[in-house]
Amino acid sequence: MIPTxxxxxxxxxxxxQSRLPEQVEVLVxxxxxxxxxxxxxxxxxxxxxxxxxxxxxxxxxxxxLAEARYEEFAKAMMGICDHLAATxxxxxxxxxxxxxxxxxxxxxxxxxxxxxxxxxLDEAQRILEEDIAMNKAMGRHGAELIRDGQxxxxxxxxxxxxxxxYGTALGVVRAAWEQGKKxxxxxxETRPVLQGARLTAWELMQDKIPVTLITDSxxxxxxxxxRIHLCLVGAxxxxxxxxxxxxxxxxxxxxxxxxxxIPFYVAAPHSTIDLATRSGEEIPIxxxxxxxxxxxxxxxxxxxxxxxxxxxxxxxxxxxxxxxIITERGVFxxxxxxxxxxx
Amino acid sequence: MIPTxxxxxxxxxxxxQSRLPEQVEVLVxxxxxxxxxxxxxxxxxxxxxxxxxxxxxxxxxxxxLAEARYEEFAKAMMGICDHLAATxxxxxxxxxxxxxxxxxxxxxxxxxxxxxxxxxLDEAQRILEEDIAMNKAMGRHGAELIRDGQxxxxxxxxxxxxxxxYGTALGVVRAAWEQGKKxxxxxxETRPVLQGARLTAWELMQDKIPVTLITDSxxxxxxxxxRIHLCLVGAxxxxxxxxxxxxxxxxxxxxxxxxxxIPFYVAAPHSTIDLATRSGEEIPIxxxxxxxxxxxxxxxxxxxxxxxxxxxxxxxxxxxxxxxIITERGVFxxxxxxxxxxx
Numbered sequence: 001m002i003p004t005x006x007x008x009x010x011x012x013x014x015x016x017q018s019r020l021p022e023q024v025e026v027l028v029x030x031x032x033x034x035x036x037x038x039x040x041x042x043x044x045x046x047x048x049x050x051x052x053x054x055x056x057x058x059x060x061x062x063x064x065l066a067e068a069r070y071e072e073f074a075k076a077m078m079g080i081c082d083h084l085a086a087t088x089x090x091x092x093x094x095x096x097x098x099x100x101x102x103x104x105x106x107x108x109x110x111x112x113x114x115x116x117x118x119x120x121l122d123e124a125q126r127i128l129e130e131d132i133a134m135n136k137a138m139g140r141h142g143a144e145l146i147r148d149g150q151x152x153x154x155x156x157x158x159x160x161x162x163x164x165x166y167g168t169a170l171g172v173v174r175a176a177w178e179q180g181k182k183x184x185x186x187x188x189e190t191r192p193v194l195q196g197a198r199l200t201a202w203e204l205m206q207d208k209i210p211v212t213l214i215t216d217s218x219x220x221x222x223x224x225x226x227r228i229h230l231c232l233v234g235a236x237x238x239x240x241x242x243x244x245x246x247x248x249x250x251x252x253x254x255x256x257x258x259x260x261x262i263p264f265y266v267a268a269p270h271s272t273i274d275l276a277t278r279s280g281e282e283i284p285i286x287x288x289x290x291x292x293x294x295x296x297x298x299x300x301x302x303x304x305x306x307x308x309x310x311x312x313x314x315x316x317x318x319x320x321x322x323x324x325i326i327t328e329r330g331v332f333x334x335x336x337x338x339x340x341x342x343x
Numbered sequence: 344m345i346p347t348x349x350x351x352x353x354x355x356x357x358x359x360q361s362r363l364p365e366q367v368e369v370l371v372x373x374x375x376x377x378x379x380x381x382x383x384x385x386x387x388x389x390x391x392x393x394x395x396x397x398x399x400x401x402x403x404x405x406x407x408l409a410e411a412r413y414e415e416f417a418k419a420m421m422g423i424c425d426h427l428a429a430t431x432x433x434x435x436x437x438x439x440x441x442x443x444x445x446x447x448x449x450x451x452x453x454x455x456x457x458x459x460x461x462x463x464l465d466e467a468q469r470i471l472e473e474d475i476a477m478n479k480a481m482g483r484h485g486a487e488l489i490r491d492g493q494x495x496x497x498x499x500x501x502x503x504x505x506x507x508x509y510g511t512a513l514g515v516v517r518a519a520w521e522q523g524k525k526x527x528x529x530x531x532e533t534r535p536v537l538q539g540a541r542l543t544a545w546e547l548m549q550d551k552i553p554v555t556l557i558t559d560s561x562x563x564x565x566x567x568x569x570r571i572h573l574c575l576v577g578a579x580x581x582x583x584x585x586x587x588x589x590x591x592x593x594x595x596x597x598x599x600x601x602x603x604x605i606p607f608y609v610a611a612p613h614s615t616i617d618l619a620t621r622s623g624e625e626i627p628i629x630x631x632x633x634x635x636x637x638x639x640x641x642x643x644x645x646x647x648x649x650x651x652x653x654x655x656x657x658x659x660x661x662x663x664x665x666x667x668i669i670t671e672r673g674v675f676x677x678x679x680x681x682x683x684x685x686x
């Protein structure tokens with residue numbers, strides 16, 4: 001499978017997720033502005049993938065700078081970091097990755113700029129490699145929660161495509177599948193941007209993991225019929241109290257799961273856990289363009305011209321709806337995060 | 344506004360709802376087979392509208408028969424009725440209207456066939472007129488449940504387009520609006536066929552009633568934010584115990600409403616109440632083509648080729664989730680229906 005994001009030949013290469021599954025195209029970013037635009041336009045999406053991409057964007061920006069003195073170089077780097085940070089507000093991995101790059105830069109004060117540029121690229125590559133390693137660890141921990149024969153409801157795409165590889169929620173699915181468990185994923189399509197239909201169904205089919213596509217509206221009826229055994233989603237930001245911001249519609253799935261006595265799990269690396277945010281109420285929720293709702297994937301309009309639209313990209317699921325959070329360090333109750341991840 | 348369905352110049356005319364809102368076209372049906380196809384292909388949809396259309400289809404079929412003797416005429420009519428009844432399985436109004444036409448036919452035994460043909464058309468026209476009258480009565484009863492300033496969540500389209508005119512759920516909205524109440528409708532788009540986006544938003548905008556379009560996945564988050572005051576939907580069949588079959592996704596809305604302490608109302612005429620069906624478990628649920636899910640309104644695919652799909656067109660909301668049922672005879676608790684509507 002083509003990597004979601006990689007560094008190659010002095011460029012950042014992104015699998016263009018806005019065109020999947022119809023077209024499998026790689027977007028070659030030769031400057032950090034193109035990387036920023038790709039994040040804003042959701043050509044790359046998924047909290048961990050955004051973080052990795054932003055880190056590589058910072059490294060790419062560094063390579064292009066002509067400044068030879070640390071102070072001027074560092075000042076220009078701050079502008080690049082700010083530009084990349086201004087792309088999307090909700091996923092905390094974006095800010096986490098940029099902060100880590102800034103810390104690396106600060107730690108390299110005194111080194112020649114040429115060395116700093118190489119080290120920043122090394123740091124971004126390390127973020128990418130660690131992301132995959134964390135996903136595999138999450139998979140090992142989370143797979144124990146899935147029993148042979150179970151059907152797992154997913155929302156949005158928290159897969160290889162949402163990360164540097166392997167996936168968070170779908171990493172757990174992959175690990176269970178690799179253990180030989182006969183499982184099936186019910187992927188809800190996830191309007192408006194259809195990440196479930198376009199990305200989750202696609203990447204599971206690539207790996208020959210059984211997947212059935214449904215509309216978001218079908219989850220409740222299928223839960224009542226006993227056809228869903230657990231829910232498994234990713235996260236864009238987890239507050240210190242265990243509240244989870246994730247793709248719009250996640251909260252509905254969580255409420256439905258609770259009403260039917262079905263476990264609701266969130267899989268996320270520590271970079272998604274934001275102890276500086278006390279509760280979900282403090283998480284900024286991105287509002288996106290109405291066109292995502294009034295048409296489908298840039299196609300013909302499906303609603304009357306000029307209709308009023310709400311389009312929050314995320315919602316917050318309060319901790320009380322979350323059965324457990326699967327991390328690379330183990331599986332925790334939402335209220336345990338604050339002590340477990342105090343750095 | 345163009346009527347949803349009408350008899351004119353010896354034809355049944357249907358506003359083609361499969362093309363709204365982009366194209367406003369009238370389908371002229373010159374034979375009952377075309378009427379049946381229009382119902383099956385959802386060019387006309389909505390339980391009451393299907394019932395009225397089928398009755399007019401029976402009348403249209405009658406006009407075309409050459410049989411001069413009652414027995415042969417009646418036998419041919421049974422074939423027409425069976426053909427129209429075989430179009431869609433869930434909405435009981437279809438069978439109710441066809442049964443009523445059969446009863447009219449049986450009551451006309453002994454009359455000349457030419458007279459019977461005229462009387463069958465009269466009966467179908469009466470079904471149409473009664474439908475509008477029932478909707479206005481429902482509107483009067485239901486409007487008392489809506490207070491000034493409230494926001495109403497709807498699912499699918501239970502409007503003028505789902506009936507011969509005025510609407511069931513949207514008839515209640517219209518009545519409240521006509522009383523001068525400042526209200527707003529949140530129309531969820533209702534995947535897969537998008538009746539909320541294409542039809543509900545369109546017909547409310549035609550009447551200048553404030554409407555905001557959302558995806559189905561947003562309802563839960565908006566309920567939690569206190570932005571939805573009541574839910575109001577139509578029905579395709581209501582069982583004797585008060586269980587309600589309606590468009591897929593209705594059950595999820597009802598569970599979410601209950602979890603947030605928001606009233607959930609169903610508006611439906613007596614022709615939707617099927618006392619012969621004891622509970623929702625006995626209601627046949629139509630499964631429709633996967634293409635409705637893997638593409639949007641016949642457009643380009645939005646899912647991988649060959650993906651497995653579930654596409655139940657309806658779900659059942661158990662009576663315990665229904666606050667009350669608004670009928671033309673008044674507002675009742677679900678468990679009251681069996682005694683109130685014993686014919």
